[in-house]
Amino acid sequence: MKKEIKIAIPKGYLFDQCVDILKKAGYKIEPLMEKNRKLSIYSGEDSMQYIISRPMDVPVYVEHGACDIGFSGKDALMEKESNVYELLDLKSGKCRIILATLKDRVEKVKEQYRHFGSIRVATSYPNIAKKYFDRKGMQVEIIKLHGSVELAPILGIADEILDITSTGKTLEENDLMEMEEVVVSTTRLIANITSYRIKYDLISNFMNKIKNVIK
Amino acid sequence: MFENKKDNQIVKLPFGLRDILPFEIKERNKIKEIIGREFKLWGYGEVYTPVIEYTKNISIGAGKNWKDKLINFFDVDGSPVSLRTDMTIPVARLTGMRIKRNQLPVRFCYFADSFRQSGIQKGMSRIYNQAGIEFIGSSSAIMADIEILVILINILNGLNLRNYKIGLGHVEFIEGLCDWFKLDPKDREHIKKKVVMKDFVALENFLSKKNKNKAEVFLKLIQPESNIERISGLISGIKEQKVIKSLDYIKEIYDILERLDYGGCLVTDFSIIRDFDYYTGLLFEVYHSNIADIIGSGGRYDGLIKKFGMDVPATGFALDIDLTHKAMKEIDLKESLKILIKGGNNENAVDLMKFARKLRDKGIIVELSFEDIHDPESFAKEKNCDLLVEVEPDLNNVKINDFKKNVKRVKEISEFIKEIKDEKRN
Numbered sequence: 353m354k355k356e357i358k359i360a361i362p363k364g365y366l367f368d369q370c371v372d373i374l375k376k377a378g379y380k381i382e383p384l385m386e387k388n389r390k391l392s393i394y395s396g397e398d399s400m401q402y403i404i405s406r407p408m409d410v411p412v413y414v415e416h417g418a419c420d421i422g423f424s425g426k427d428a429l430m431e432k433e434s435n436v437y438e439l440l441d442l443k444s445g446k447c448r449i450i451l452a453t454l455k456d457r458v459e460k461v462k463e464q465y466r467h468f469g470s471i472r473v474a475t476s477y478p479n480i481a482k483k484y485f486d487r488k489g490m491q492v493e494i495i496k497l498h499g500s501v502e503l504a505p506i507l508g509i510a511d512e513i514l515d516i517t518s519t520g521k522t523l524e525e526n527d528l529m530e531m532e533e534v535v536v537s538t539t540r541l542i543a544n545i546t547s548y549r550i551k552y553d554l555i556s557n558f559m560n561k562i563k564n565v566i567k
Numbered sequence: 568m569f570e571n572k573k574d575n576q577i578v579k580l581p582f583g584l585r586d587i588l589p590f591e592i593k594e595r596n597k598i599k600e601i602i603g604r605e606f607k608l609w610g611y612g613e614v615y616t617p618v619i620e621y622t623k624n625i626s627i628g629a630g631k632n633w634k635d636k637l638i639n640f641f642d643v644d645g646s647p648v649s650l651r652t653d654m655t656i657p658v659a660r661l662t663g664m665r666i667k668r669n670q671l672p673v674r675f676c677y678f679a680d681s682f683r684q685s686g687i688q689k690g691m692s693r694i695y696n697q698a699g700i701e702f703i704g705s706s707s708a709i710m711a712d713i714e715i716l717v718i719l720i721n722i723l724n725g726l727n728l729r730n731y732k733i734g735l736g737h738v739e740f741i742e743g744l745c746d747w748f749k750l751d752p753k754d755r756e757h758i759k760k761k762v763v764m765k766d767f768v769a770l771e772n773f774l775s776k777k778n779k780n781k782a783e784v785f786l787k788l789i790q791p792e793s794n795i796e797r798i799s800g801l802i803s804g805i806k807e808q809k810v811i812k813s814l815d816y817i818k819e820i821y822d823i824l825e826r827l828d829y830g831g832c833l834v835t836d837f838s839i840i841r842d843f844d845y846y847t848g849l850l851f852e853v854y855h856s857n858i859a860d861i862i863g864s865g866g867r868y869d870g871l872i873k874k875f876g877m878d879v880p881a882t883g884f885a886l887d888i889d890l891t892h893k894a895m896k897e898i899d900l901k902e903s904l905k906i907l908i909k910g911g912n913n914e915n916a917v918d919l920m921k922f923a924r925k926l927r928d929k930g931i932i933v934e935l936s937f938e939d940i941h942d943p944e945s946f947a948k949e950k951n952c953d954l955l956v957e958v959e960p961d962l963n964n965v966k967i968n969d970f971k972k973n974v975k976r977v978k979e980i981s982e983f984i985k986e987i988k989d990e991k992r993n
Contacts (some may be wrong), residue, residue, distance in 0.1 A: 417859025437765040441772075540768060545861065546854045549732050549834055552791045 356399040357547075357554050360414055360422030362407035365518075366539055369444045370423045376565040411436055411542060420547035421555060426537035427516060431477045437543040439559055442566050445539035447518040449480060451532040454505045458529060461511045465490075474504030475514040484514070484534050502526040583685050583693030594898045595696075595888060599678055601725045602698045602886070609718055611676035611700050616657035618680070622647035624660055627874045636683045638693065650682035655845070655868065655883060658701045663875025671704030671879060672711075678888075692889070699865070699885030703872065709816070711882050712849050712867060713823055719863065719884055720829050723853070728894055730856035733832050734791065735817055736839030738846050738866075743809030744785055748777055762789065763840050789838040795821050798835060816849065845871040849882070855894040862890040904989045905932040907947040909940065910958035918962050922980065930989045944968060956983075 361370050361384070375381045383395045384402060393402040403419050410424040411434035421439075427449055429438065451473075453461050465471050470491045475481045478496045485492045495510055502522055504510040514534060517523055523530065541562060543555055580586070587595070606613070619640070626633050626649075637649040651657050654677050666673055678698050685691040700718065705711035716733070723731050741762060745755045754773075761770045767786060774782035784801060792798055795818055802810055817835055824830050839850045841864060848867035855862050865884025872879050906926065911919045916937070923933045940946050947955040948970060955968040958980070965983050968975050 415859070435765070438768050441768045544859055545765070546856070546859055549734055549791050549836065549854045550730065550856045552834075556790070 355554065356401060357421060357551065357558060358401040358403060358419040360403045360405050360410045360419040360424075362410050362423060362425070362428075363404055364407055366407055366423065366425060366445045367404075369539065370442075373442060373444065373562060373565060377561040379561075408432070414542050414544050417544050417546060419544070420551055421541060421543045421558065423539050424542050426540055427477065427480070427535070429540060429542065430535065430537075431479045433479065434542075435545065437545060437548050438540050439543055439555075440541035440562060440566070442539040442541060442562070444566070446536065447516050448536050449477065449514065449516050449534040450530045451512055451514050451534060452517075452523055452528040452530050453512045455527050455529045457505070457511070458531070464511060471511040472509070473512045473514055474501050474510035476501055477514060477516075480534065481514045502528060581693075583691060585692075585694075591892075593900060593902075595892060597898050597900055598726060598888060598892055598895070599698060602722050603676075603678070605718055605722050605725060606676040606698075606700060609674065609714065611674040614658060614661065614675045614677055615679065616651070616654070616661055616677075618650055618682075619648050620651055620657060620660070622649045624875075625649045625652060625656055627656065627871070638682050638684050651679075652683050653681050653695075654679050654697060654699055654885065655701060655871070658703075658883075659868075659872045659881070660875045662701075662703050662872050662879075662881075663877045666703075666877070668877070672706075673703050674700065675703070676700045696888040697885040698888055699883060701881060701883035703881040704879040705882075706880075708848065708867065708880060708882070709819060709823075711880075713820060715865065715882055715884055716820070716824060716851070717827065717829060719853070719865070719886070720824075720832065722886065723832075726891065726895060728855060728891070731832060731862075731894075732834050732854045734834050734836040734839055734852045734854065735820065736835070736837050736850040736852075737813035737817055738840075738848060738850060739809045739813040740837040741789070741840070743805075743807040743811075743813060744788065746807045746809060747805050748774065748781060748785075750777075759840065762838055765838070789836070791834045791836045791838075793834050795835050813848075820849070841866065851884070853886070855890075857894045858890050860887075860890055862887050862894060903930050903932050904954070904987075905934070905950075905952045906954045906956055907934045907936060907943070907950060907952040908956045908958060909936045909943050910960065911935055911937040912960060915958070915960060915962055919958065922958070922962065922984070925984050926987065929987065931987065 361367060371381050371384055379400065380395055380397045383393045391404045393404070395402065403413060405413055407425055408428050408431065410422040411429050411432045413419045414422040414424070414436050415434040423442065425445060425447070427447070461471060470493060472493045472495060473481055474495045474497050476497055476499060478494050481492070481494050495504065497504060501513045501515045504513055505528065506526065512531070513528070516537070520530070541559060548555060622637065622639060625637065633652070636652055639647055639649050642648045658675055658677065662673065676699065681695045681697060682693055683695065685693050700715060702711045702715055719733070741759065745758055750758065757773065758770065761773070771782060771786055774785055788798060788801055798814060799818070802814060805811070821830065821833060824833065839852055841850055845868040846866045847869040850866035851864065852861045853863035863884060863886035865882070867880070867882045869880040872881055908919065908923060919935065923935055926933050934950060934952070943955055943957065953969070953971055955970070957966040962980055964977050965980050966975070966977050967983065
């Protein structure tokens with residue numbers, strides 16, 4: 353068996369934080385910093401194969417064994433409900449999933465819910481949204497969008513949005529107001545269920561190095 | 568021939584189900600043959616039960632989320648019925664209904680499809696083809712558990728699967744750790760749920776609030792460990808009976824399997840909790856480096872058969888045939904020689920059938936062609952034939968094209984029958 357680990361790294365806003373943690377833990381990150389569009393990068397020195405993927409796909413790659421481990425936001429884990437081991441909280445990449453609506457429509461949305469007993473929610477997290485409203489016993493219509501969810505209330509296709517926010521800036525710029533916090537998400541180290549057993553030595557070694565640099 | 572989509576109509580199947588074609592079935596049958604041989608050598612008798620059972624019977628042993636996993640229908644009288652989700656419950660029902668106490672212990676094996684519901688977006692299979700055994704009513708729990716583990720290992724070795732590991736766990740271990748934390752029933756549920764979800768972050772957060780030092784030990788104890796003595800060291804401060812007894816049990820299994828030279832593939836892992844509620848003792852799972860999923864699993868289920876009227880202990884496992892198949896690099900099928908005979912027409916049909924019969928009597932596979940084939944040589948190769956034999960209309964001579972030796976020759980038909988033999992098998 354090859355003594356290497358395949359690790360999925362999320363693109364986008366989590367990427368730099370993950371690379372930073374890898375660097376602090378003593379891994380060579382130069383291969384990851386090359387300015388090209390390669391999505392699969394091998395680091396010979398550390399025997400690591402990096403797979404750069406969309407954050408929402410990290411749990412999927414790990415669940416299906418394309419990668420042994422990965423860094424994934426808790427939001428993606430909750431949305432995908434993947435059958436993977438959640439080993440470590442990196443305590444970085446903090447963001448919140450919140451429920452928001454247009455500032456000047458707060459009362460109207462409440463009134464509408466009282467009147468019709470249902471509201472429309474736009475989100476890129478339909479699964480989290482469904483579970484959240486089920487728990488509250490609220491009937492909602494969920495509209496799945498693949499980004500720029502903030503547009504939905506402005507264009508009038510939804511009353512509320514369930515979306516991710518870290519600074520609140522995008523909400524502010526689109527005249528949206530937070531109504532409720534659904535969940536707080538941080539980055540997690542996850543592992544495939546077979547790799548976790550078969551390559552436990554390599555994975556626990558990696559995990560311990562990461563553990564030492566997070567606080 | 569199967570790639571040519573433009574010749575075929577597109578018909579949809581319900582998601583998570585599929586057809587299986589001859590080349591896969593051939594290999595699958597070989598796998599089943601190797602497994603079945605091992606079952607037979609230990610005295611296991613094959614059973615088969617109906618695919619459909621009453622929902623109330625199926626749900627007796629299944630876990631909390633069983634409702635999501637069942638594929639349900641209504642019977643003509645309105646009773647809810649379901650496709651079986653595994654074979655352990657039907658075999659337990661069968662035992663309760665049909666087996667007398669003086670017949671115990673009984674050893675059953677099966678090859679069967681089971682069905683579990685899956686989310687449409689997950690794209691997972693809803694059908695599971697399994698081979699498994701149930702060893703019911705043995706008064707020596709440990710020897711029964713060892714017997715099924717040895718059978719499992721023999722099968723995995725017999726299939727030439729390298730790079731596999733068997734994770735051993737025990738239901739009582741985590742129960743005991745909950746005792747150690749003095750958790751109330753609600754917290755216990757929470758812990759077990761998080762272990763099932765494999766969410767160690769949530770576990771650590773929850774337990775650290777109760778006791779930080781104990782939480783650290785808890786998490787260390789539920790990690791995979793190939794050296795069982797290290798776990799003994801970790802639990803030296805824990806006096807809970809369930810923890811001590813379950814670890815002792817696993818240790819004894821380890822010890823005996825090691826003395827039988829079966830120890831190399833074992834890992835202890837107390838985070839193993841199966842998605843069926845009926846397990847009561849030993850639990851195990853089989854992992855293979857090529858496969859992202861668990862290829863087999865099993866354990867002890869002492870309380871299950873009681874629910875069908877007979878209070879007897881039992882143990883067993885099931886191996887997923889599809890996943891096992893995918894884990895295997897190559898399968899030696901030891902197939903017979905195969906010949907395509909071409910040149911049949913209405914006049915010589917009877918003689919040609921007699922000619923083919925003589926070949927089949929020698930164990931040779933014969934496909935007869937009365938069709939007008941444009942390119943017989945590539946057609947025969949496509950069908951995995953070793954020889955193409957073209958006969959003259961009067962059946963005096965045959966034109967033989969041997970693909971493997973790459974020779975073509977003409978022979979008298981009687982001579983050909985005399986000299987041809989199933990070389991591949993002999």
